[in-house]
Amino acid sequence: MTELLDVAQGVVDRARPGEGVEAYVARGTETEVRAYDGRVEQLAAASSAGIGIRVVVPAPGGAGNQVGFAWAGSLERDVIDQVLADARDNAAYATPDPDVALAEPDGAAPAEIDLWDPDFSRLSTDQKIQLALDLERAVRHADPRIRQVDAADYADGHREVALASTTGIRAATRRTSAFLSVSAIAGHSAESQTGSGFSVGRAGSSLDPSEAARSAVERAVRMLGAGRARTQRTVVVFDPRVVSTLLGVVSAALSGEAVVKGRSFFAGRVGEQVAAAGVTLVEDPTDPRAFRAAAYDGEGLACRPTRLVDAGVLSGFVYDTVSARRAGTTSTGSGVRGGYSSTPAAGCRAVALAPGPLDQEAILRSVGEGLYVQSVTGVHSGVNPVSGDFSVGAVGLLVRTGALAEPVRELTVASTLQRMLQSVVHVGADLAWLPGTAAGQTLAIADMQVSGA
Amino acid sequence: MQQASSKVAAGDDAPLIEPPVLERVLQVAVRRGADMAEVFAEDRQTSGASLDGRKVEALSSGRERGAGIRVVVGETTGFAHTADLSEQGLLAAATAAAAVARQGGGGVREVALPARRPAGPGAEVLPSTVAKAAKLELLARADEAARAAGGAITQVTAAYGDVRRRVLVASTDGVLAEDDQVRTRLNVLCVASGDAGMQTGYESVARTVGFELFDRVDVDELARTAAARAISKLSARPAPSGELPVVLAGGSGGILFHEACGHGLEADHIAKDASVYTGRVGELVASPLVTLVDDGTLVGEWGNFAVDDEGRPAARNVLIDHGILTDYMWDWLRARKEGRPSSGNGRRQSYRHLPMVRMTNTFLLPGPEDPEEIVAQTPRGVYVAKLGGGQVNTTTGDFVFGTTEAYLIENGRITEPLRDANLIGNGPEILRRVDAVAGDFSLTPGTCGKDGQSVPVGCGQATLRVTGITVGGTAA
Structure with a gap:
């Protein structure tokens, strides 16, 4: 790790007088196993490394600063030289902007969270293969109606990141991760239905293959015999996995960058009631249970909790350095970046709704009649975080007399994000940290339009 | 392609890896x-720039080079990749990929590669020389044109x-193939604001060509289209x-055909009985008006290449002929099992990824109808002018x-604009419900995601009608 920080600092030390330089250096390995039909279908092992450099220079004439960026998938010395030269050259073309700047250390201490599981390296390749094979077998034998396992995967990896800048940022982190996922196909005569399951952790030894298998089988099998739902306006109860996805979209509109650029329906509404009173939404990457938990953000500032919605009232946004300066505030340590090939932008890593009092069963009982949505499709094509328009494809089960009833497919559920937030009737007690940028829990929303037959 | 004006830098003719090294690594x-x-x-070089809120943000330049090595033993594939293209780096990756071969005793096998056929860039003007x-300047023009389209444009x-x-x-x-693919794109996203909130409008152009793209594309017009889309939706009513x-x-x-049957005709899904089209070659799976083609050879289109990422030449494949399913799309691995050649559909996102069956440019052949007639003969329905993803x-x-520009059809006429919505259907059912196809064909660029990998594809169709599909709006 020190070595990576040395690479980053080595670049920073070459800054010219008056020039700001930030180097983001990452390195990692990954192993992926796919089992199929009792055999290893694919085994991939790889390591990769790369660097992204930002150069900030004061524009001639004092009209602000200019920033340039370049990256490469290599840490070889001559490659780094070229990346630095390219970033410098690119800076000359940016529009001078007083709000453009590198992050400055703000004194906030990074959370002491341990994302490195030493057990990570103890599993042999053969044991990893065995995990994938066992997962596939567990699904195939769980129920006579399972006719196929499309993919049973084990994947793990480790990643180290170091970041240094001329403003005095020095941050280094490392993490391990492990993942099991399975996609099951249940069948009855000509009909097929699918269900997926997964387990995530920081090492293979902490994964739960039986839970991954159980949920994949349950989800596929309970959809058998699915018919069409009738077009209606009703209460929709969303599965925790779907809620995690939806919160990811909502959090895009809570990015300070979207707000300052006039691309969020939340802009100008701080202090207003934007959601039902039962909705409290917090971003907290320092919670080690979060899939994307982190001690440092993409600019090397300490990650910290940010309250976004408090009992339905909009309380704030997440900011990186540039969006914060544009908004006249300070960074919330929320710069996210997609790796060494991209620049930081304000975003959420770990949003979660404060749990309500009822578990899923109790919510279904309380709702009585409606629709339970097990999974959604078309989120990228039908949910717009600027306008708030919301329309997704769905499969699920009808809710009758307070319990899950017959399965339904080929339907859509629609509303607007604004109206959905106001129409939340139950937030589940069943909070679970899922892969992605948000936790999930059962959520019931009234007054949704269901389109079906 | 006018190769005469290509500006090929010295050294670009050299192979990424010398053939004798390749032979030793394969051995x-x-x-x-x-x-x-x-x-x-x-070896991938990228450059990008964006103008956002009237400001040019950080220009980006990127470079990535490396190799992925695949070893197939029976039904098992081993894979390793490296950013180190030295012989030593490649040998290490080859050894790692070969770890799936446990039997041993393969012995020394001669590997002899055919002669090189170096590929020149399929671009008249390499973007790196611009x-x-x-x-x-293009971005500034787009920004200006979009903002001039109406005071409602706020971003x-x-x-x-x-x-x-x-x-x-x-x-x-015995494959030794090279390709030099150049792709150039420009897109505009507008936000319009009104009493009822904000709406977005998007338009893009993307082709497998160099900077000469902009000799043929009117950037101002593209920006105006994006702006008009956002503005018209300000007064849109909820979709039905x-x-x-x-x-x-x-x-x-x-995108209708890309989703309704394109993915379902990829042989990897077929092999695992994970497609509704499994075992249906020779059957009528669509309206007789449907002839669907996947064609990687269409020069300049977004899904175009000379050879696929397994070294097979791009090909034109008829998938559905007048409603009858004629063939699936194949990569090397799936084709080998069936004892047939690949159809040139083996693609991968980068050297870090294994190839799989992917579409190239997938489109419906045009039909005889007049587009305006099709609308005129639709008493009530939805007219979709632009689609998003699926x-x-x-x-x-x-x-x-999803729709990004749609209107109501009332009494055979296009009337009010509608807010965005997803439409949902079942592939084989919807394909049977195509009852009119016009002749105004064109292809649209897109990015196709599958199993964590993104590749550029083209999708195309002429004006057509589906007799019934579920529209996921909020209006009763």
Whole structure:
């Protein structure tokens, strides 16, 4: 790790007088196993490394600063030289902007969270293969109606990141991760239905293959015999996995960058009631249970909790350095970046709704009649975080007399994000940290339009 | 292509890896006993810029090079990749990929590659030779044109990107192929604000060509289109809900076929019985008006290439002929099992990824009808002028696709604009419901995601009508 920080600092030390330089250096390995039909279908092992450099220079004439960026998938010395030269050259073309700047250390201490599981390296390749094979077998034998396992995967990896800048940022982190996922196909005569399951952790030894298998089988099998739902306006109860996805979209509109650029329906509404009173939404990457938990953000500032919605009232946004300066505030340590090939932008890593009092069963009982949505499709094509328009494809089960009833497919559920937030009737007690940028829990929303037959 | 004006830098003719090195690496890869070993090397250079909120943000330049080595033993594939293209780095990756071959005793196998056929870039003007200021000039023009389209436009993001991707594939099957792919794109996203909130409008151009793209594309017009889309939706009413006839405009996207059957005709899904089209070759799966083609050879289109990422030449494949399913799309691995050749559909996102079956440019052949007649003969329905993305579950055949510009059809006339919504249908059912196809065909660029990998594809269709599909709006 020190070595990576040395690479980053080595670049920073070459800054010219008056020039700001930030180097983001990452390195990692990954192993992926796919089992199929009792055999290893694919085994991939790889390591990769790369660097992204930002150069900030004061524009001639004092009209602000200019920033340039370049990256490469290599840490070889001559490659780094070229990346630095390219970033410098690119800076000359940016529009001078007083709000453009590198992050400055703000004194906030990074959370002491341990994302490195030493057990990570103890599993042999053969044991990893065995995990994938066992997962596939567990699904195939769980129920006579399972006719196929499309993919049973084990994947793990480790990643180290170091970041240094001329403003005095020095941050280094490392993490391990492990993942099991399975996609099951249940069948009855000509009909097929699918269900997926997964387990995530920081090492293979902490994964739960039986839970991954159980949920994949349950989800596929309970959809058998699915018919069409009738077009209606009703209460929709969303599965925790779907809620995690939806919160990811909502959090895009809570990015300070979207707000300052006039691309969020939340802009100008701080202090207003934007959601039902039962909705409290917090971003907290320092919670080690979060899939994307982190001690440092993409600019090397300490990650910290940010309250976004408090009992339905909009309380704030997440900011990186540039969006914060544009908004006249300070960074919330929320710069996210997609790796060494991209620049930081304000975003959420770990949003979660404060749990309500009822578990899923109790919510279904309380709702009585409606629709339970097990999974959604078309989120990228039908949910717009600027306008708030919301329309997704769905499969699920009808809710009758307070319990899950017959399965339904080929339907859509629609509303607007604004109206959905106001129409939340139950937030589940069943909070679970899922892969992605948000936790999930059962959520019931009234007054949704269901389109079906 | 006018090769005469190509500006090929010195050294670009050299292979990414010298053939004698490739031969030695492949020999090591099959040493422990393997059916096939392959080296895929890639050198990718990208540049991008965006103008957002009237400001040019950080220009980006990127470079990535490396090789992925694949070793196939029976039904098992081993894979390793490296950013180190030295012989030592490649040998280490070959040894790692070959770890799946446990039998040993493969012995020394001679690997002899055919002669090289170096590929020149399929671009008249390499973007790397164009001044950065010229790229920014395009963005400034787009920004200005979009803002001039109406006072309701409150935000404009214009983005430019280009990529040059040199690839080399060598395998123990005697493949030695190279390609030099240049892609250039520009897109504009506008936000319009009104009393009822904000709406977005998007338009893009993307082709497998160099900077000469902008000799033929009117950037101002593209920006105005994006702006008009956002402005018109400010007064849009909620889309209807329930099943309705839908007319899809020519050039609206073609994503219907990409999702309704494209993915379902990929042989990897077929092999695992994870497609509604499994075992249905020779059957009528669509209206007789449907002839669907996947064609990687269409020069300049977004899904175009000379050779695929397994070194097979791009090909034109008829998938559905007048409603009858004629063939699936194949990569090397799936084709081998069936004892047939690949159809040139083996693609991968980068050297870090294994190839799989992917579409190239997938489109419906045009029909005889007049587009305006199709609308005139639709008493009530939805007219979709532009589509966004989509998604499919190939196993059930259920798919969605989103509208980004749509209108109500009332009494055979296009009337009020509608807010965005997804439409949902089942592939084989919807294909049977195509009852009119016009002649105003065009292709649209898109990015297709599958199993974590993104590749550029084209989708196309002429104006057509589906007699009934579920529209997922909020209006009763």
